Amino acid sequence: MTKTNPGNFFEDFYVGQVIRHATPRTVTEGDVALYTAIYGPRFAVQSSDAFARKLGYPRAPIDDLLTFHIVFGKTVPDISLNAVANLGYAGGRFLAPVYPGDTLSAVSEVIGLKENSNGKTGVVYVRSTGYKSDGTEVLDYVRWVMVNKRDPGSAAPVPVVPVLPESIDPDALGDACPLLSAHGWDPALAGSRFRFGDYVAGERIDHVDGMTVEESDHMLATRLYQNTAKVHFNQHTEGQGRFGRRLIYGGHVISLARALSFNGLGAAFHIAAINAGRHVAPLFAGDTVYAWSEVIDTARIEGRSDVGALRLRLVATKDLPCRTFPYADDSGVYAANVVLDFDYWALMPL
Amino acid sequence: MTKTNPGNFFEDFYVGQVIRHATPRTVTEGDVALYTAIYGPRFAVQSSDAFARKLGYPRAPIDDLLTFHIVFGKTVPDISLNAVANLGYAGGRFLAPVYPGDTLSAVSEVIGLKENSNGKTGVVYVRSTGYKSDGTEVLDYVRWVMVNKRDPGSAAPVPVVPVLPESIDPDALGDACPLLSAHGWDPALAGSRFRFGDYVAGERIDHVDGMTVEESDHMLATRLYQNTAKVHFNQHTEGQGRFGRRLIYGGHVISLARALSFNGLGAAFHIAAINAGRHVAPLFAGDTVYAWSEVIDTARIEGRSDVGALRLRLVATKDLPCRTFPYADDSGVYAANVVLDFDYWALMPL
Amino acid sequence: MTKTNPGNFFEDFYVGQVIRHATPRTVTEGDVALYTAIYGPRFAVQSSDAFARKLGYPRAPIDDLLTFHIVFGKTVPDISLNAVANLGYAGGRFLAPVYPGDTLSAVSEVIGLKENSNGKTGVVYVRSTGYKSDGTEVLDYVRWVMVNKRDPGSAAPVPVVPVLPESIDPDALGDACPLLSAHGWDPALAGSRFRFGDYVAGERIDHVDGMTVEESDHMLATRLYQNTAKVHFNQHTEGQGRFGRRLIYGGHVISLARALSFNGLGAAFHIAAINAGRHVAPLFAGDTVYAWSEVIDTARIEGRSDVGALRLRLVATKDLPCRTFPYADDSGVYAANVVLDFDYWALMPL
DSSP: OSSSSOOGGGGGOOOOEEEEOOOEEEHHHHHHHHHHHOOOOHHHHHHHHHHHHHHSSOOOOOOHHHHHHHHHHHHHHHHHHEEEEEEEEEEEEOOOOOTOOOEEEEEEEEEEEOOOOSSEEEEEEEEEEEEETOOEEEEEEEEEEEEEEOOOOOOOOBOOOOOOOOOOGGGGGGTSSOOOGGGOOOOHHHHSSSOOGOOOTEEEEEEOOEEEHHHHHHHHHHHHTTOOOGGGGGGHHTSSSSSSSOOOOHHHHHHHHHTTHHHHTTTTTTTEEEEEEEEEEETTOOOEEEEEEEEEEEEEEETTEEEEEEEEEEEESSSSSTTTOOOOOOTSOBOEEEEEEEEEEEEEOO | OOOOOOOOGGOOOOOOOOEOOOOOOOOOHHHHHHHHHHHHOOHHHHHHHHHHHTOSSSSOOOOHHHHHHHHHHHHHHHHTEEEEEEEEEEEEESOOOTTTOOOOEEEEEEEEEEEESSSSSEEEHHHHOOOOOTTTTEEEEEEEEEEOOOTTTTTOOOOOOOOOOOOGGGGGGGTTTOOOOOGOOOOOHHSSOOOGGGGOTTEEEEOOEEOOOOOHHHHHHHHTOOOOOOOGOOOHHHHHHHHHHHHHOOOHHHHHHHHHHHHHTTTTTEEEEEOOOEOOOOOTOOOOOEEEEEEEEEEETTTTTSSSEEEEEEEEEESOOOOOOBBBBBBSBBBBTTTEEEEEEEEEEO | OOOOOOOGGGGGGOOTEEEEEOOEEEEEEEHHHHHHHHOOOOOOHOOHHHHHHHHHHHOOOHHHHHHHHHHHHHHHHHHHHTTTEEEEEEEEEOOHHHHOOOOEEEEEEOOOOOEEESSSSEEEEEEEEEETSSSSSEEEEEEEEEEEEEEETSSSOBBOOOOOOOOOOGGGOOTSSSOOOGOOOOOOHOOOOOOOOGGGGGOEOOOOOOOOOHHHHHHHHHHHHTTGGGTTHHHHHTTTSSSSSSOOOHHHHHHHHHHHHHHHHOOEEEEEEEEEEEEESOOOOEEEEEEEEEEEEEEOOTSSSSEEEEEEEEEEEEEEOOTTOBBOTSSOOBBBTEEEEEEEEEEEEE
C-alpha cells in the first residue's frame, strides 16, 4: 500500500459522492500582488481599497478568478489527477466577495457519470463549492472531466448526465457584489468612460494587446493555486509526452484574457457567473495570447439600481491578433489559433 | 467608435492639460515582497519594520523606486502608449514616505510641447504627480517623450519647452524622510560602516556584482506596476519589430542598478530626488546588468542634523563589469554597453 | 580602500568570533505567497490561518524552510562570499514559530577552523542563529564551508574541529510547535489520512511528482532571501565558469523536495530539526527535481501527547524518477543524478 495519492479513477466515483478537498488556504495580500504581477489586471475595484470603499465594499475584494483558481486547485488531487481532459465548465456562480484574510476550502459532489464507449474512460460531472472557514459559500460551478478507468474490464455505471443551464439567470447574479453607491464610481480612475448603457448585444470588442507567456509565469501561478496537475510542471516527462512540453493550466488563459479585456471593458469590474467555458486548444510557453469579446446579452438585475449585467463571450487566441474576431464556423469548428471560448456574466455600473 | 484605448497622439496634448490617470493602486506587503524577489534590495530601512521604527518611521516604508514605478505605470496609457521613445526624466522629488496600505493615484499636467522637424512626431513634456487617497503628494517628476502624430499634415503647436532644473536644491530634499533618531542607526544591521562623512565628491564605487535578467522577471515587475506599454510583453509583434524581441522597461534597469549599489552605498537608504535620468541603450532578457556610482556632490540639508545628501550618478552597463567605470567621452557619447545614466540625491545618516 | 564588501577570507576568521549580519528582514504574507508560488507546498498548517488556529497556533506560521533561507541568506555576505563550496549542515533546531510581521536577524559564531593541506583554502565552521527583534531565537544550525585564503603563504591557524551531533535528540524537538489540540486535526483538510503511528522505521516513500526549475524561479527565490552569492545570478561570468551556467542555491532544492514530499507525508507539518544536509551535485535550470523519503526513526517527545517525531531522509534527484529509491552504494558513493541528501526531524500528529 502506498501513502502517496494515486488519485481517483473512474470506478472510484459514484453519483451523490461528496469529497472534502485538502489544504484550506488563507488568501492574502501576497496572493493579490502575485496575481497582479502574473496577469497585469487593472480593474479599479480589485486594485484599490480606497476605490472599493467609495463604492461600498469594506475593502478591495480579490479578483474573482483568483477565487476560482484556488477553489479549482483544491479539487485537482481528488477529481482530475487521472483526467485525460478537462471538458468544460457550466453553472458557475460567485456567491460572496472574498477578501484577504479569508480562508478558502472546497468540497465537490459527483452529479453525473457516463462511461465512454471505448470502455477505457468515462466522464465525471462534479459540482464544486468553495467556502470560507465560517461556512459562507463563495463560488460553485460544475465541471466535467474525462477520467481513466483503473480497469477497462470493470462494469459501467448507470449513466447519469446532469441537466446544466445554458446560462445563469440574471436575477441570480449579484450575490458577490454589495449594493454600490453609484456616485462613488469615478470613470477617470476606473479607466473607462463607458457604462452598462453603452454596451449593446452583438457588439464585438478587440482587446488589441497581446501577452506572451513564459514557463516561469504559468508555473508560479499554478503553484500559487496549489494545483498539482502534473502536466504543468514536469518537463522531464512532458518532454516525452504528446506535446513534447508542459501544458499551461487552462485557467491561466482565462485570467490572461480577462486582464486583456480591461482595454474595452474597464467598467466590467466583477465576474458574477460563468455560464460555460471550453479550452479549445492547448497553450504553451512562448505563445502570445490575444483576446476579444462579444456582448451576447445585457440584463438588469431585479432589485438593483446600481449595476447591470453583460453576458460576454471572451475568446482568446494564440499568436493571432483579434481584429477579425476569430471564432468558429457554422458547424462549431473553431478557427485555427483559438484557445478559449468563455461565456460569463460581468457586472457594470448602470 | 472603439471602446478600447487608442492612446493619445501628439495632437491630443495641449499645454496646461491635466490628465487624471486610471487605476488607483493600494500598495501592500505583497508588492514589497515581489519587489524584493525581483531585485534583491538589502537596504535595512525598507527591509525591516523593527529597524525603521528604531529610526523613527512608524514602520518600514516601501522602496522609493516602487513608488516611482507605480506612479509611472499609471501615466503610460494616457501619455506614452504611442510614444516612440522615453527621452528623459528631471526634477523628481519624493514628497512623503509610502507605506503598505496606502493607495496611490497619479495625475499629469502637460508642461511643454514641441513638434519635431520631420512633422511626424513631437516631444511632450509632462509633470506627473503621485498622491495618496487622502491627497498627500508622494512624488512629482517631469518626463518627456517623443510621441507620434496622428496626422503628419496637422499644424504644429506653438513650441513650449519648459525650463528644467539641472538638479534639485538640497534644501528641498528630505520631505519623504522623517526626522531620524541618529542613535537608532545600527551599522552592522545596516550592512555598511560608512556614513555621510565618509563619502567625498569625485569618489567612484564599482558595485561589483552582476544580475542577469530573464523575460519572466521583467514582465512580472512591469505588470506589477500595471504599466501597459506593449513593447515589454508581446513577443509575437516585437519578434517582427526593430529589435526582434521584447524591450525591458527602463525603470527595471534603474531598480536593478539601485539594488546592486547597496554594495558600497549600504547607508544610502533613501532616494530623495531624481535630478536626471536617461536610458542610453535598451536592455534585453539574457543581459547581465552591472553598475557603478560616482559621488557628484555632498550636501547638508538645512535644519537637519540627522541626515545628509549625496548626489550620485548611477551608471548601469550590460555584460560589462564596471571596474574601469565605463561612461561617456568628452563629447557626451556613451561608451559601448552603457544602458543607464541616472543622477539622483540619496540620504545617508550623518 | 574600497567601500564594497570583499567578503571574508579564511584568514579573517578566528574561533570564538561573533559576526552580526546585515539586513534585518520583516517577514510578511507577501513572502509566504511567493514561497507558495515558487514551491507549491500544501501543508495545511502553513497554508491556512483557520486550520492553524484550530490546532492552537495563533495563526498560520511561515514555512520552516522560509525561516531557514532568510537566516541563511543573511550569513552569506560575511561567511561564504569567498566560499568554494558549502560542505554541509548539522545540528539545526527550530526554536520558535515565526509569523508574518516578525523581523528576523542573524548572528554567527565561528566554532571551528581547519586549513586544507593545499594551503589555499580552509574549512570554516559556524553556528548561525536567527532571532526575532525581541530576541527570541527561532533557529540555530551549524554549517561548514570551504573558504579561499587571501594569501596562500599565510600561516595556518591551530585546527579546531567541532564535535557535531549525528542527530538532534528527540526530547530537544518541539520548541517551535505549540501544544496542539489533537481534535483540531482534520485529516481530509490536511490531505492525508496517515498519522504518526502509521509510519515505521525503514519505510520508503516515492513522492512521485517532478518539478522542473526555471532560471527565473530560483533567482526570484534567492533574491527573496536576500542571499547574495554571485554564482546564482550572473550568467555573464558563470557562462565562462566551471559549469557554464548559473548554479541554483542548494536551499532551493531542499524546499522543492520538501514540497514534493507532501505527497506521502502530508501530516508531517513541521520541520523540527535538521540533523544533516549535503548537496551532492549541483542543480541547473531546466532540470526536473524528484524526491523520495526514508523513515530513519520514529520517536515520541517527552511530555508531548499531541505530536511525535519522524526522522526522515529526504533524497532529491534530477531528471530521475524515484521509484527505485536512488541513493548511495555501500561505500557512500551517491548514485548518478542524486542532488540532495537531507536528514531531518518532522513532527506529525499522534
